Amino acid sequence: MLSTLVRIGRGVRSNFVADSQTNLAWATLLDLTGTGPVHQRLARALRAAIRTGRLPSGSAVPPSRALAEELGCSRWVVTEAYGQLVTEGYLAARVGSATRVAWTPDTAVTSLGPARAARTRTTAIRYDLAPGLPDLRAFPRRRWADSVAAVTRTVSVTDLGLPDPRGHPLARRTIAEYLRRSRGAVATADTVTICAGITDGVTRVARALRRLGVDAVAVEEPGWPRLRAAVAGAGLSVRSVPVDRDGVRVDTLDEVRAVVVGAAHQFPSGAVLSPERRAALVRWARAVDGFVVEDDYDAEFRYDRRPIAAMQGLDPSRVALLGSVSKILSPALGLGWLVAPGALVFGGEAAPPVLDQLALAAFVDRGWYDAHLRAARRRFRTRRDLLLAALARAIPEGTVDGTAAGLHVLLHLPAGTDAGAVVQSAARAGLSLMALDDYRAERPATPTPVLVLGYGNLADGEIAPAVATLRTTLDRV
Structure with a gap:
């Protein structure tokens, strides 16, 4: 029964x-x-x-x-x-x-008894140095709630019906205006699709590419595993391409017609795609009748100069632009956008809830998105400086690398250090962080002694004790 x-x-x-x-x-x-x-x-x-x-x-x-x-x-x-x-x-x-x-x-x-209990119990995370999150404590709860409430009061009966799979026209128009103004993108309401985030956007593009006869997509190595999974999940082969200090190596794009790149701030290397590489990438796409999928990751957070424009503006017919609110507001909102030529728009996927889309549009139209972004940029610039100073004092043998941008830095440890062992030991001490090799498709035979340290979801007052815990962990390992 x-x-x-x-x-x-x-x-x-x-x-x-x-x-x-x-x-x-x-x-x-x-x-x-x-x-x-x-x-x-x-x-x-x-x-x-x-x-x-x-x-x-x-x-x-x-x-x-x-x-x-x-x-x-x-x-x-x-x-x-x-x-x-x-x-x-x-x-x-x-x-x-x-x-x-x-x-x-x-x-x-x-x-279970003391022995088994020690193996079963998980240590609570006290300090979050893992990359990928903004400052969740600073989420603008009141203004977001006001946006949701305003939209709920004024939404039309028609808007409560079956949604447009590409997103509500008002939300698409608002995002297009924002991207033209802030990212130098070539965007209109007709070229914008509202999606659930970067991964959802990559999935949509990958399905469109498959429909066009593309069977393989190049993805940066190292890079976000979710991007690889999205491409593979669409039934395409994933080809790894290396990244150096100038960004993706365009000369390695053999036997593919599409590539996913982080032009403004590649994760996790922190490299910015150089002007020469940008031009070369567009020339490559035209020569092979291919496409570039630009992941606009961390583009808004640049601390030593103004953010650079999106590469999509160089050739909107060959470059698709992906963005989301995950690193600015919260990944829990599940809101992002895709600006793509018609060939890369694949119908059938469901857009995020209409009320959420309209709430984001209201949040942007009222100037609250820009205000939150300005405050976040100031907060993260200060936090990055505090982290670099703490690392220099506590771990002088380490070298910090990465552009003055985004929400993470790379910490190069002395040769021979097992970064993976450091991550595991740190977790037992309540410190969450990641190793560079965690973002590789295949781990190298010799581990890379580099840690990826995020500072987005770490309070300023937690930086010193977090770095002290890392120092103790390094000594132990």
Whole structure:
């Protein structure tokens, strides 16, 4: 017998307020198949739901009478199952209050004994030096909420219908205006597609390329693994191309007609594509009847000079521009854009929710996006300076590399240092960071002694203790 617990009242799941009457686990699917009396099968199903996390700690289970009515059994069956789980420590019952889930993963760990518990318990991250995130503490909650509220009040009935797969026309027009103004892009509402971020944009382009007969796409090495996965997921072969201090090596683009590049700030090398390489890349695309997919990663964050324009403006018919709000606002919003020639627009994909698109358009139109970006640029410039100073004091044998831009730096360690071992040891000390080799398609036989240190999601006051923890980790390794 398979049954769904009835949702009574609000039925809101919450892990944070254990005593709240809105913390009700009344919509959990229970599998009562199997052998044995019904009360034993119910206890077994509830126990499994608790251990797998479908019933989190603090969740209230339904009153025995309500659950018995839903299951079509006697109330005794439910009270017997609850009593068994209370005895085992999975549930806690209090007079005058709901019966709640008492089991947590930590409870299970402590029952394993000291040796196994030490291997099973994960260390909480105290300092986040991993790249890829902006300052999530600075997310403009109030202004974003105001944008969402304004859009919700004024959205037309028509806009609440089936969405345009390329995005709402107003959002596309707003993004096009922003990109023309801030990135020097050649963009109109007709050439902009609203997508769920860079990975979604690469997936769309890769599917369009496959439709055009392209069977392989070059991707920078090292680079974001998600870009490789997106290309491969579209059914195309992935070819690795090297990167040096001037960006992608155009002379290595053999037997491909498309390449994904980080022109403004390549991740993770930090290289900026030189003017000569930009021109050479466009000439290559024209010569092979191919395309360049420009990942505009970290383009807005440049600290020693003004941000450079997008390469897409050199030849909009050959270069597609990808961007998102992930490094400026938050990756949780799932909003990005693709500016591409008609040949690279592949229909059928679903755009992000219309209300989210319109909220972003309102946020940009009101000037809040630019204001947040200016504040973030000042904050990250200061934070980068603090990090470089702390590294120079604590790790003088290391060398920092990378353009004064973006949200990460490279720390070159003495030859022979196992950066992978440093990452693992640091994690046990509560410090999150990455090694350069983590971003390679194939790890080299000799590990590269380079760490990739992000400072976007690290408070200024955490920089000194984070670097001190890294110093201790290096000494240990």
